[in-house]
Amino acid sequence: MVFNRDPLGIASSVCVYILLLFGDYAIVYHVLEYGQHEGLGRSFGALLSHCLFAMSIVCHLRASLTDPGYVPLSKTKIDFSSDLEKTESGQKKKKKREPPPIGEWTVCHRCEIYRPPRSHHCRKCGRCVRRMDHHCPWINNCVGELNLKYFFLFVMYSGFLCLYAAVLITVEWLWNREESAQDSTTDKYIHSHDCHVVVV
């Protein structure tokens, strides 16, 4: 388990939880409660919303707290003295390195370790991560080899929750528009009928 103590990352994660909670609350207590759904339909709608919310939170927690695939640090540091060349003034300067061939292990000068292919150093985490995709502030962690699956699932479930809310709101809006149109037609008919009765 890992936990990054980055204040911005922690605040972003809390924002994600608040937004997800608000989305679930709005669907259940506003869209479904005051909509046209009744009985079993409303219960099923609320259950689906709660499930998507719960799965989003679980996947977010797994993506945040799972080791993304940090390359282990070595107790023995690498000697980089051969990488330094003396300039004319006597100062040591880093040699320009050729990019490594694809599939070869590389060296991280910050961690002072050899790292496997497709590993990259994350400045936020201060570590090298295997198959690093990016550092995500919304999960306060790197997305790498070991937590990519949870990150993808988190994005998928939270996306479904948004889509579900959008579909429900659209259906409610269309339904209410049709109902109000029908009501206004009925009112007009009643009004004209009343007038006719008064005239007769």
Ligand SMILES: [Zn+2]
């Ligand atoms: Zn590194």
Ligand SMILES: [Zn+2]
């Ligand atoms: Zn990172």
